[in-house]
Amino acid sequence: xxxxxxxxxxxxxxCRICEPICGLIATVDNGRLVQLEPNRDHVLSQGFMCIKxxxxxxLIYDPDRILTPMRRNGxxxxxxxxxWGEAITEIxxxxxxxVDTHGSDAFASFVGNPPAFDFASYMWLQxxxxxxxxxxxxxxxxxxxxxxxxxxxxLYGSPAMLMMPDLWHTDMxxxxxxxxxxxxxxxxxxxxxxxxxxxxxxxxxxxxxxxPRRSETARQFEHVxxxxxxxxxxLAAIVHVLFRDDLVAREFTRRWTTNIELLERAVKxxxxxxxxxxxxxxxxxxxxxxxxxARAPSAVIYGRTGTCTQMFGxxxxxxxxxxxxxxxxxxxxxxxxxxxxxxxxxxFAAMAGMDTFGxxxxxxxxxxxxNGLLPSRALxxxxxxxxxxxxxxxxxxxxxxxxxxxxxxxxxEGALGELDLHFSFDLYQNETNKxxxxxxPVPSMYERQDIPFAFMGNMLRPxxxxxxxxxxxxxxxxxxxxxxxxxxxxMGLGGAYSVAPLRxxxxxxxxxxxxxxxxxxxxxxxxxDLFGLRRGGLSFAKLLDSPDGVSLRTELPVGVIGKYLQTPxxxxxxxxAAMRAEFARLQxxxxxxxxxxxxxxxxxxxxxxxxxxxxxxxxxxxxxxKRSAQRLQIHPEDAKRAGxxxxxxxxxxxxxxxxxVTVEVTEEMFEGNVSLPHGWWHAGGWQHANSLGGxxxxxxxxxxxxxxxxxxxxSVLNGIPVRAVSxxxxxxxxASASRSETAAPVT
Numbered sequence: 001x002x003x004x005x006x007x008x009x010x011x012x013x014x015c016r017i018c019e020p021i022c023g024l025i026a027t028v029d030n031g032r033l034v035q036l037e038p039n040r041d042h043v044l045s046q047g048f049m050c051i052k053x054x055x056x057x058x059l060i061y062d063p064d065r066i067l068t069p070m071r072r073n074g075x076x077x078x079x080x081x082x083x084w085g086e087a088i089t090e091i092x093x094x095x096x097x098x099v100d101t102h103g104s105d106a107f108a109s110f111v112g113n114p115p116a117f118d119f120a121s122y123m124w125l126q127x128x129x130x131x132x133x134x135x136x137x138x139x140x141x142x143x144x145x146x147x148x149x150x151x152x153x154x155l156y157g158s159p160a161m162l163m164m165p166d167l168w169h170t171d172m173x174x175x176x177x178x179x180x181x182x183x184x185x186x187x188x189x190x191x192x193x194x195x196x197x198x199x200x201x202x203x204x205x206x207x208x209x210x211x212p213r214r215s216e217t218a219r220q221f222e223h224v225x226x227x228x229x230x231x232x233x234x235l236a237a238i239v240h241v242l243f244r245d246d247l248v249a250r251e252f253t254r255r256w257t258t259n260i261e262l263l264e265r266a267v268k269x270x271x272x273x274x275x276x277x278x279x280x281x282x283x284x285x286x287x288x289x290x291x292x293x294a295r296a297p298s299a300v301i302y303g304r305t306g307t308c309t310q311m312f313g314x315x316x317x318x319x320x321x322x323x324x325x326x327x328x329x330x331x332x333x334x335x336x337x338x339x340x341x342x343x344x345x346x347x348f349a350a351m352a353g354m355d356t357f358g359x360x361x362x363x364x365x366x367x368x369x370x371n372g373l374l375p376s377r378a379l380x381x382x383x384x385x386x387x388x389x390x391x392x393x394x395x396x397x398x399x400x401x402x403x404x405x406x407x408x409x410x411x412x413e414g415a416l417g418e419l420d421l422h423f424s425f426d427l428y429q430n431e432t433n434k435x436x437x438x439x440x441p442v443p444s445m446y447e448r449q450d451i452p453f454a455f456m457g458n459m460l461r462p463x464x465x466x467x468x469x470x471x472x473x474x475x476x477x478x479x480x481x482x483x484x485x486x487x488x489x490x491m492g493l494g495g496a497y498s499v500a501p502l503r504x505x506x507x508x509x510x511x512x513x514x515x516x517x518x519x520x521x522x523x524x525x526x527x528x529d530l531f532g533l534r535r536g537g538l539s540f541a542k543l544l545d546s547p548d549g550v551s552l553r554t555e556l557p558v559g560v561i562g563k564y565l566q567t568p569x570x571x572x573x574x575x576x577a578a579m580r581a582e583f584a585r586l587q588x589x590x591x592x593x594x595x596x597x598x599x600x601x602x603x604x605x606x607x608x609x610x611x612x613x614x615x616x617x618x619x620x621x622x623x624x625x626k627r628s629a630q631r632l633q634i635h636p637e638d639a640k641r642a643g644x645x646x647x648x649x650x651x652x653x654x655x656x657x658x659x660x661v662t663v664e665v666t667e668e669m670f671e672g673n674v675s676l677p678h679g680w681w682h683a684g685g686w687q688h689a690n691s692l693g694g695x696x697x698x699x700x701x702x703x704x705x706x707x708x709x710x711x712x713x714x715s716v717l718n719g720i721p722v723r724a725v726s727x728x729x730x731x732x733x734x735a736s737a738s739r740s741e742t743a744a745p746v747t
Contacts, residue, residue, distance in 0.1 A: 024039055056446065070438065128496035158566040176306070
């Protein structure tokens with residue numbers, strides 16, 4: 001970045017809202033970011049960007065943004081500005097006293113989605129934990145992808161092994177529980193995903209979208225309606241057909257798998273006739289889909305959040321992979337292929353001690369960590385328990401678990417008041433950190449140097465790029481890593497480094513910076529320049545000098561299974577004991593679309609093109625006052641039975657809670673299902689977001705034992721049994737209902 005803030009300049013950079021990480025051109029006028037445009041020459045995005053990316057200047061200069069350190073001086077939401085010196089001195093003194101008195105187990109952190117896009121903050125938070133000796137890291141991963149990672153751990157030997165759908169080359173793609181026309185893909189960095197899917201059809205192939213809603217993606221391709229939360233019935237029945245009709249790739253499975261006979265036995269009773277009335281997909285459609293996948297020259301099943309956040313999330317993700325494996329589409333062009341990037345992230349995660357599954361468990365419920373992060377559902381009880389090692393100090397970083405956690409954060413709000421210390425890094429005062437003792441302002445994505453470190457292994461067309469800061473940090477904002485270093489140093493620990501030698505050097509005044517560390521990792525990677533020994537190799541400086549990025553491969557490798565599998569015997573166990581038990585649980589207690597009269601509908605979540613989780617609703621360009629906020633989508637027949645009309649405000653009840661929302665009657669819903677976007681109901685320091693109203697859909701996920709997926713500990717946020725009730729009907733709320741989300745006006 002130029003040292004001068006005078007005049008108008010244009011600079012190459014990239015977006016860090018979501019995983020496509022699109023290349024952009026920023027226009028800066030006298031030091032102020034005034035416009036973001038697509039970079040048509042970018043190696044990956046080639047001119048694509050979405051409305052959210054265009055709207056980031058409004059977020060950066062939002063008057064509600066936190067720009068100075070703040071200390072709470074009264075009830076939640078009451079803060080006064082303080083200096084950085086005061087903030088660091090007070091936080092470090094209080095944290096040191098708590099750790100000295102109660103041990104390192106007294107400290108925990110909760111990390112949200114945005115820090116994953118900052119190569120420095122997450123690394124330094126990990127280092128801060130290593131420095132203190134605390135393993136208690138909670139994260140939003142437990143409401144997003146933990147079941148996907150648990151399935152990978154069982155099948156491939158590592159939860160960090162995130163397989164990729166080879167969509168640019170496949171003849172048939174089955175998309176389940178995902179809406180890439182809106183989300184642009186997840187656990188997948190491919191900004192041209194729309195083009196990849198359309199290309200399948202243009203080549204004469206098929207794209208089949210399995211969803212309880214005729215989503216934006218389903219409208220453009222073939223749609224198979226399914227009842228929310230019943231995907232495991234459908235997928236298990238497909239596996240049954242593959243065995244029954246001898247459609248299994250026997251040569252491949254003999255070479256690379258074990259226990260195939262146990263898998264066949266586990267699905268023997270789950271016939272299409274048994275599954276159809278439960279999942280809502282007709283028998284002939286199940287059989288045709290199984291045959292089409294098996295007989296296609298190449299095929300792949302790709303699932304995402306919808307398949308993860310349900311009662312049988314791990315089983316559902318395991319079954320997707322099993323179908324890819326049984327049909328010979330694993331490690332095959334156009335199939336389910338191993339990830340590749342300049343950095344081998346499976347090995348990196350192992351070296352960093354982050355490729356864990358159940359290495360530690362939460363104090364009260366015993367829920368497992370996945371890739372080093374614990375389920376957010378357990379945070380409240382681990383704060384409020386009577387154990388001497390309970391959580392007493394909390395750091396939240398780019399997170400809002402009061403809105404994002406299962407159960408709607410109702411218990412967590414009470415638990416946050418029990419903490420002795422809570423400091424939070426964020427752009428805004430939100431519904432969670434309004435309970436903090438200290439709010440610490442951080443740079444936005446365009447106020448820092450960056451590299452998509454965590455996402456270079458998720459690309460279908462591997463590439464590398466980096467960016468300088470586009471503008472100087474506003475106000476008193478400081479990067480999270482510098483503040484964590486300062487707190488650790490003030491505690492007498494040197495710095496927030498994962499290894500002791502770096503802490504010793506820090507005490508001597510030699511402090512390693514994030515760019516130096518990442519440059520070292522990059523230069524010694526499979527694509528690195530080896531400090532000049534490999535001609536044409538990568539370094540951080542070279543990427544900064546390549547504004548449009550560097551292409552590394554045009555496609556992902558295949559035929560590498562023997563090298564990439566992490567299991568001890570280099571084979572895939574097709575019937576792990578935990579999954580055999582899940583098959584039994586599915587048949588014993590699995591969801592059945594013959595719902596009770598009390599809760600006749602299934603609830604599924606929904607992504608919105610102008611929204612991203614809980615942190616973009618204060619942006620008036622995305623959400624002007626005239627834009628309709630959150631809507632409950634319901635099929636006309638279901639609306640008729642419930643006595644609801646379009647535009648009416650209704651109450652939605654589940655066994656765990658109630659919310660009030662505005663109804664949208666639409667034939668896009670598969671009958672028997674309703675859809676409600678997440679991330680709404682605001683009561684923080686963001687005034688415009690507060691005025692938009694809406695309801696916290698996660699309130700509905702609280703309650704019975706079905707609300708937690710037992711393998712990965714994720715909250716059940718899809719496939720929740722609900723009823724929709726007209727407020728004019730006089731029907732009372734269920735006895736177990738928690739607060740009704742009407743604190744903000746419903747629009």
